[in-house]
Amino acid sequence: MEMGTDGLGGVRVAGGDAPRIDPSDEGRWRALILLGVAMVLSMATWFSAAAVLPQLRDNWNLSRVAGSWLTIMVQIGFVVGAVGSAYLGLADRLSERRLMLLGAIGAALANAGLAVSGGLVAALPFRFLVGVSLAGVYPPSLKAMSTWFRRDRGTALGVMVGALTLGSALPHLVNGFGGLDWKLVVYATSLLTLAGGLLAEFLVEDGPYRFPTARFDWRDARRALAARGVRLSTLGYVGHMWELYAMWAWFGAFFADVLARDGGEVSTVAVGLATFSVIGAGALGSWAGGAISDRHGRAEAAGLSMVFSGAVAAVIGFLAPAGPWVILALGLVWGFWVVADSAQFSTVVTEQADQRFVGSVLTAQLAAGFILSIFTIFLVPVVRDSLGWGWAFLMLAPGPALGMWAMNSLRNQPRPAAANARP
Numbered sequence: 001m002e003m004g005t006d007g008l009g010g011v012r013v014a015g016g017d018a019p020r021i022d023p024s025d026e027g028r029w030r031a032l033i034l035l036g037v038a039m040v041l042s043m044a045t046w047f048s049a050a051a052v053l054p055q056l057r058d059n060w061n062l063s064r065v066a067g068s069w070l071t072i073m074v075q076i077g078f079v080v081g082a083v084g085s086a087y088l089g090l091a092d093r094l095s096e097r098r099l100m101l102l103g104a105i106g107a108a109l110a111n112a113g114l115a116v117s118g119g120l121v122a123a124l125p126f127r128f129l130v131g132v133s134l135a136g137v138y139p140p141s142l143k144a145m146s147t148w149f150r151r152d153r154g155t156a157l158g159v160m161v162g163a164l165t166l167g168s169a170l171p172h173l174v175n176g177f178g179g180l181d182w183k184l185v186v187y188a189t190s191l192l193t194l195a196g197g198l199l200a201e202f203l204v205e206d207g208p209y210r211f212p213t214a215r216f217d218w219r220d221a222r223r224a225l226a227a228r229g230v231r232l233s234t235l236g237y238v239g240h241m242w243e244l245y246a247m248w249a250w251f252g253a254f255f256a257d258v259l260a261r262d263g264g265e266v267s268t269v270a271v272g273l274a275t276f277s278v279i280g281a282g283a284l285g286s287w288a289g290g291a292i293s294d295r296h297g298r299a300e301a302a303g304l305s306m307v308f309s310g311a312v313a314a315v316i317g318f319l320a321p322a323g324p325w326v327i328l329a330l331g332l333v334w335g336f337w338v339v340a341d342s343a344q345f346s347t348v349v350t351e352q353a354d355q356r357f358v359g360s361v362l363t364a365q366l367a368a369g370f371i372l373s374i375f376t377i378f379l380v381p382v383v384r385d386s387l388g389w390g391w392a393f394l395m396l397a398p399g400p401a402l403g404m405w406a407m408n409s410l411r412n413q414p415r416p417a418a419a420n421a422r423p
Contacts, residue, residue, distance in 0.1 A: 028148040032156055034204045035145050036163040041196030042104050042137045043167025044174075044189040045111040045130050046074055049123075050249050051171035051189075051272065052182035054256065059182070060119055064253070064381035070114075071249045072374050073124050077131020079370045085135055086363045096144035097200045103136025104197025108190040115183040138164060141200065147207030157343040158290025162283035165339050167196075168248060169279035176272025225361065229348060234365050235406040236302055237345035241369035242399025243313060244338055246376035251278055251331060253381075254389050258320050258327050274324075278331040282339035289340030298344040303407035305341035309334060310400030318390035341403070348410065 049056065049070035057067055090099060110133055113126030145160055170192065175185045225231055252275035259266045285305070293301035312334040319326060345365070376396060384392040 028207065031148045031204055031207060032145060032159055035141055035200060036159050038100065038196040038200040038204070039138070039141050039160060039163035040167040040170065041192045041199065042100065042107070042141075043134070043164055044170040044192040044196075045107045046134060046168050047071065047248065048111055048171045048186055048189040049074075049114060049127060050252065051175045051275075052185050053253065054268070054271075055182035062120060064385060065378070066120055068249070068378050068381055069120065069124060070127050071245075072377050073127035074131040074134070075245065075370050075374050075377065077128040077133075078135050079131075079367050080128075081132035081135025082139060082370075083363060083367055084132075085139070090136075095206070096140040096147075097204060097206070099136045099140040100144070101197040101201040103133045103140070104193050104200075106133030107137065108194040108197075111190045111193065112187060115186040137197070144200070144204065144206070155287070155290050155294065157347070158287040161290075161339065161342045162286035165282035165286055166280050169276045169282075172252060172272045172276040172279065174272075176269050176276055229410060230361060232406045232410040233345045233348040234361075234368065236306075236341075236348075236403040236410070237365050237369050238372055239306070239399040239401070239403030239406065240302075240341055240345065241373045242376055242402075243309060243396040244342075245370075245373040246380050246396055247313070247334065247338055247393075248279055249377050250380045250384075250392075251275055251335075254317070254320075254393075255324070255327060255331070257389065258324050261320060270324075274328055274331070278328070278335040281332050281335035285336035285338070285340035286342060288336075290343055292340075293344050293347070297411070298348050299407040299411040302341035302344040303404050303411070305337045306400035306403045306407070308337035309341075310397045310404065312337070313393050313400065314397040317388065317393035320389055 053062075053067050053070070056062055056070070057064075085099075094102070107130050110126045110129035113129075114123050117123040117126060142157075142160055145156055148156075171185060171189050174180070174188050174192075175182075180188075225234070252271055255274050255278075256266050256271045259270060289301050289305055292304065312330055316327065316330045316334060319330065376399075379395060380392045383395055
């Protein structure tokens with residue numbers, strides 16, 4: 001059997017013997033809930049620096065562009081960790097839940113290093129190690145989840161991607177309590193990540209659908225890209241990632257500027273809670289996207305998501321004068337749809353790629369998407385400082401536009417026979 005994952009959701013199991021005992025609904029949904037909670041907690045360290053960036057700018061005298069590197073280094077670390085883990089076949093040597101625990105321990109320790117680093121240069125290696133470590137949490141969690149699910153996997157994937165989204169928003173909620181020193185926020189997110197790893201290791205059991213992970217090979221990925229459906233899915237994923245992480249990284253700073261423009265005092269509580277709500281709305285969006293894809297098709301669900309997210313990206317920055325309540329309402333729409341397409345791209349790959357190379361092409365897809373996100377995270381503050389938030393967020397809209405074109409082309413392409421088979 002083989003399995004592959006992408007950075008934001010997508011799992012496939014193929015071949016192998018069926019288990020002797022099918023898991024009960026109660027058992028598999030209990031496992032999914034526990035794994036989802038573990039994911040929420042474990043991902044708390046991803047955007048811990050972004051949540052306290054205003055305080056770091058004051059304490060370390062950082063520009064917006066310099067501050068972006070605190071998130072960029074996590075992205076780079078995640079790519080290195082995910083590709084390295086796949087290449088070394090770590091999942092063949094350790095159980096998924098043990099990998100999650102070790103990754104959570106590493107992320108918690110590296111994240112705590114931010115509080116003692118004293119400046120940007122010293123902090124960057126710690127942020128890189130957070131990304132490397134979290135690569136040992138998210139992909140293995142999807143594999144652990146898939147050992148429980150053969151049917152209803154679209155819904156299960158939506159729950160897991162939603163958990164990633166909610167966990168990414170969690171530092172903003174911690175910071176939103178108000179009056180907390182930024183170091184306390186950092187330490188709190190480290191403890192949350194550690195708790196997530198412990199929960200996965202000691203409270204979740206392995207499901208009956210066990211399977212090994214296929215080794216990663218760039219040559220296999222190139223061969224798989226010969227299929228037009230795989231190329232279109234990868235283009236869609238690249239467009240999705242062009243927008244997603246830049247939006248997550250910079251909405252809080254944008255909302256703070258909106259509050260300042262409105263003439264009032266910029267409240268850490270208001271910024272933190274608003275940003276948590278906007279990013280966290282994607283948890284519901286992920287579930288909705290999975291449900292839509294199960295009923296109407298992967299390409300249809302992803303294309304619909306990109307219509308809404310791209311439209312909001314194109315206008316929200318120019319509407320800052322309308323005030324914080326209008327921006328918050330639009331932000332909630334944006335946050336809901338920006339991640340609702342996430343699980344669909346890798347699922348298309350599992351349906352249309354040469355089945356021998358699924359794991360490799362999904363790893364390559366992950367690497368391409370996360371590497372591209374580095375550029376938009378960096379460019380948003382550059383464009384904002386030169387032209388304003390309107391043009392900075394408009395710059396993200398071509399990503400969903402590319403994705404919509406790719407999904408429309410994919411929708412018009414005949415599906416291979418394998419895609420019609422139920423898992």
